[in-house]
Amino acid sequence: MTEFEPLLRMLSHRDVLSDDERELVSGLKRRVVRVPKGGALVATHSRPGESCLVFQGFTAREVFLKSGERQITAIHVPGDFVDLHALTLKTMDHSVVALSDCVAAFVPHHELLRVIDKSPHLGRLFWLSTVIDAAIQRAWIAGIGRRSSAEHLGHLVCELYCRLEAVGLTDGQSFRFPITQPELADILGLSLVHVNRTLQDLRRRGLIVWKGGTLTVPDLEGLAAMADFDPTYLNLVVEPR
Amino acid sequence: MTEFEPLLRMLSHRDVLSDDERELVSGLKRRVVRVPKGGALVATHSRPGESCLVFQGFTAREVFLKSGERQITAIHVPGDFVDLHALTLKTMDHSVVALSDCVAAFVPHHELLRVIDKSPHLGRLFWLSTVIDAAIQRAWIAGIGRRSSAEHLGHLVCELYCRLEAVGLTDGQSFRFPITQPELADILGLSLVHVNRTLQDLRRRGLIVWKGGTLTVPDLEGLAAMADFDPTYLNLVVEPR
DNA sequence: CGCGCAATTGATTGATGTCAATTGGAGTGG
DNA sequence: CCACTCCAATTGACATCAATCAATTGCGCG
Numbered sequence: 001m002t003e004f005e006p007l008l009r010m011l012s013h014r015d016v017l018s019d020d021e022r023e024l025v026s027g028l029k030r031r032v033v034r035v036p037k038g039g040a041l042v043a044t045h046s047r048p049g050e051s052c053l054v055f056q057g058f059t060a061r062e063v064f065l066k067s068g069e070r071q072i073t074a075i076h077v078p079g080d081f082v083d084l085h086a087l088t089l090k091t092m093d094h095s096v097v098a099l100s101d102c103v104a105a106f107v108p109h110h111e112l113l114r115v116i117d118k119s120p121h122l123g124r125l126f127w128l129s130t131v132i133d134a135a136i137q138r139a140w141i142a143g144i145g146r147r148s149s150a151e152h153l154g155h156l157v158c159e160l161y162c163r164l165e166a167v168g169l170t171d172g173q174s175f176r177f178p179i180t181q182p183e184l185a186d187i188l189g190l191s192l193v194h195v196n197r198t199l200q201d202l203r204r205r206g207l208i209v210w211k212g213g214t215l216t217v218p219d220l221e222g223l224a225a226m227a228d229f230d231p232t233y234l235n236l237v238v239e240p241r
Numbered sequence: 242m243t244e245f246e247p248l249l250r251m252l253s254h255r256d257v258l259s260d261d262e263r264e265l266v267s268g269l270k271r272r273v274v275r276v277p278k279g280g281a282l283v284a285t286h287s288r289p290g291e292s293c294l295v296f297q298g299f300t301a302r303e304v305f306l307k308s309g310e311r312q313i314t315a316i317h318v319p320g321d322f323v324d325l326h327a328l329t330l331k332t333m334d335h336s337v338v339a340l341s342d343c344v345a346a347f348v349p350h351h352e353l354l355r356v357i358d359k360s361p362h363l364g365r366l367f368w369l370s371t372v373i374d375a376a377i378q379r380a381w382i383a384g385i386g387r388r389s390s391a392e393h394l395g396h397l398v399c400e401l402y403c404r405l406e407a408v409g410l411t412d413g414q415s416f417r418f419p420i421t422q423p424e425l426a427d428i429l430g431l432s433l434v435h436v437n438r439t440l441q442d443l444r445r446r447g448l449i450v451w452k453g454g455t456l457t458v459p460d461l462e463g464l465a466a467m468a469d470f471d472p473t474y475l476n477l478v479v480e481p482r
Numbered sequence: 483c484g485c486g487c488a489a490t491t492g493a494t495t496g497a498t499g500t501c502a503a504t505t506g507g508a509g510t511g512g
Numbered sequence: 513c514c515a516c517t518c519c520a521a522t523t524g525a526c527a528t529c530a531a532t533c534a535a536t537t538g539c540g541c542g
Contacts, residue, residue, distance in 0.1 A: 045473075063383045066469040071387045073379040085376075088369035088482050093376055093474035120358065127368050128329035134375035135326075135334055138314040141378060142304045144385045145430025146312045149498080180520060189386025191499050196522060228307040232286075233334035241329050390530080421488060432531050437490060 002026045003105045006055050006079030006167045011125050013166050013236045021122050024115050030105040035098045037178075042083050042096040050106040052083040057102030058178060062186070063094045072187045074137060075099070075160070079167040084130050087112060100178035124241055135233040144189045147228070149198045152188055154227030157208060161217055162231050177215035243267045244346045247296050247320030247408045252366050254407050254477045262363050265356050271346035276339045278419075283324050283337040291347040293324040298343030299419060303427070304335045313428045315378060316340070316401070320408040325371050328353060341419035365482055376474040385430045388469070390439045393429055395468030398449060402458055403472050418456035 004025050011017055011025075031050070035041055041052050041059060054076055061074040073094065076082045082096055087109055116123035139159065143152040164175045179187075185195045202208045207223045209216040217223055224230075245266050252258055252266075272291070276282055282293050282300060295317055302315040314335065317323045323337055328350055357364035380400065384393040405416045420428075426436045443449045448464045450457040458464055465471075 061379065063379065065383065065387055067387075069387045071383040073382045085372050088365050088372055089376070089476060090480055090482065091473060091476075091478075093471075094379060117361065120361075123364070124329050127371070130368070130372055130375065131326050131329055134371065134378060135330070137375060137378040137382060138302065138304065138335060141314045141381055141385065141430070142306065142312040144382065146306055146308075146310045181522095182520075189382070192520095193500080193522090194498055197498095200522090230334075232332060235330060235332075237332075239331055241331065422490095423488075433488095434490085434532080435530055438530090441490085 003030065003032060003055050003103075004028065004053070007053060007081060009167050010079040010129075013238065014128065015121075015125060015238060015241045021119055024119055024122060028105075028107050028115060029111050030107045032103065032105050035102045035104055037098055037101050039098045039102075040095055041098060041102070041104055042086065042092055044092055044095040046092050047090055048083065048086040048092065048109075050083075050108050051081065051085075051087055051112060052096070053081045053105045053107065054078055054102055055105060058099040059096055059102060059104075060099050060183075060187070061094050061096055070186045071189060072183070073140070074133060075187065077160070077163050077167065078169060081126065081129050084112075084126055099183060121241075128235070128241055132233075132235050135235070139233055149188070149190055149194060150201050151227045153184075153195075153198050153202060154207060154223050155229050156188070157215065157217060158220065158224050158227055158229040158231075159234070161220060162234055162236065166234075166236050173218060173220070174214050174216040176213060177210065178213050244271065244273060244296050244344075245269065245294070248294060248322060250408050251320040251370075254479065255369060256362075256366060256479060256482045262360055265360055265363060269346075269348050269356060270352050271348045273344065273346050276343045276345055278339055278342050280339045280343075281336055282339060282343070282345055283327065283333055285333055285336040287333050288331055289324065289327040289333065289350075291349050292322065292326075292328055292353060293337070294322045294346045294348065295319055295343055296346060299340040300337055300343060300345075301340050301424075301428070302335050302337055311427045312430060313424070314381070315374060316428065318401070318404050318408065319410065321374075322367065322370050325353075325367055340424060362482075369476070369482055373474075373476050376476070380474055390429070390431055390435060391442050392468045394425075394436075394439050394443060395448065395464050396470050397428070398456065398458060399461065399465050399468055399470040399472075400475070402461060403475055403477065407475075407477050414459060414461070415455050415457040417454060418451065419454050 008017065008022060008025060042048055055078050057078065059076045059082055060072045062070055062072050064070050086092060116126065136159065143155050147155065161170060161175060164170050169175055181195050182192050185192045188195060199210065206218060207226065209218065249258065249263060249266060283289055296319050300317045300323055301313045303311055303313050305311050327333060357367065377400065380396065384396050388396065402411060402416060405411050410416055422436050423433050426433045429436060440451065447459060448467065450459065
């Protein structure tokens with residue numbers, strides 16, 4: 001059991017890994033770092049020489065506009081290789097921050113290149129993970145652009161439930177959701193007040209229960225139907241890639 | 242001069258290509274297809290065995306919601322390797338359609354894998370292109386979520402100007418923009434009527450001129466300042482990747 | 483000429499944002 | 513242990529932006 005367990009678990013949901021590949025991943029040199037809630041894992045405009053993998057805690061990509069407003073463009077959960085982007089992107093156009101206390105592993109780019117070179121198949125799976133991030137972002141675009149606030153919020157909850165289940169972080173119908181409403185507002189692109197009212201709407205309809213940092217979905221089917229959620233885009237399906 | 246000229250041009254904005262790499266790309270086996278305005282290049286739920294590169298015309302990724310509403314989640318211009326996603330994603334969660342008459346090259350996946358195997362560097366540049374698509378999507382999320390409609394529209398125009406300039410498709414301050422207002426509404430996540438009013442707003446302020454399928458930006462600096470546009474995320478900068 | 487659709491406009495409705503105030507819980511220092 | 517502070521959560525009143533409904537104009541094409 002290494003820091004890479006959640007990552008291996010996530011990858012195993014998408015394709016079969018050979019023992020060699022597991023060892024290649026587990027053997028990646030890394031620097032393990034605790035980041036407190038609110039801290040930055042990767043800063044805007046920086047040029048990281050390492051990519052960062054979160055294996056405990058929630059993180060988010062954030063952008064600030066000149067008005068001072070913030071938009072969160074992605075949420076990452078344990079097992080997500082959060083910063084593969086920097087490997088090819090070189091310069092960060094946004095920052096990655098800890099939404100809760102986190103533990104992250106920083107892997108030097110040359111280590112990644114070495115592993116990809118040895119196993120092009122692993123390379124494709126890493127590529128896949130950035131492509132799925134993009135698919136999630138497309139779902140967010142559709143959510144902000146065309147869904148009602150209740151549908152959008154419901155869709156997000158479904159998405160997180162599926163992603164967390166894949167890494168074993170759900171407990172029946174519940175999962176830890178260490179997010180505040182102001183943060184949720186920056187995720188959904190809504191005002192704080194409206195987020196609060198939308199939450200109450202879903203609660204009143206019995207679709208979610210959210211108390212003390214734990215979110216419960218009593219009727220995932222019903223929530224998915226209401227939010228028009230189809231998990232295909234998350235690609236949590238094993239096949240040769 | 243092959244169908245891959247715009248692609249090579251785009252890649253050359255991001256890193257130096259060797260002659261061997263140019264030949265590898267130019268030698269890719271492909272099937273060239275004309276797609277009329279409105280036609281589909283890649284269909285939702287399909288499992289393409291080829292990836293598709295557009296070298297003439299505009300295309301868009303689109304998603305339909307159960308309400309029947311459409312959201313466009315990305316626009317692609319000539320030179321964009323539109324469907325590299327399918328190489329690792331396997332099943333499409335959205336479709337790609339032609340916004341104008343298009344000419345596209347379909348390249349079999351095994352061909353791509355062969356080229357990537359021969360040149361891991363080209364592989365990384367292909368990866369990069371999907372990562373930049375994601376960066377553009379993040380900019381769209383911030384645009385829909387937190388910008389005013391005028392800023393959002395202005396930002397989009399700046400983005401397209403920069404991307405088209407990179408492939409030589411601008412003519413001074415103008416470029417062909419074969420899009421209708423209803424389409425623009427699905428791009429921006431706004432209603433048709435509001436798009437029209439937002440356009441008039443920008444016109445009245447002298448920031449854009451749009452007539453007969455040609456869009457002119459008399460004052461790119463001014464538009465960029467208004468829209469809080471920073472081209473960093475487009476990564477149109479040569480460096481070793 | 484007449485059809486279909488893009489573009490435009492006005493009037494109205496509805497959703498969401500803003501402002502302002504209150505409540506409640508967690509942590510801090512006396 | 514108690515004030516005190518900070519901030520999340522909640523609520524109400526109101527303002528504003530954007531959607532909707534409905535008509536009209538204008539253009540390209542058969």
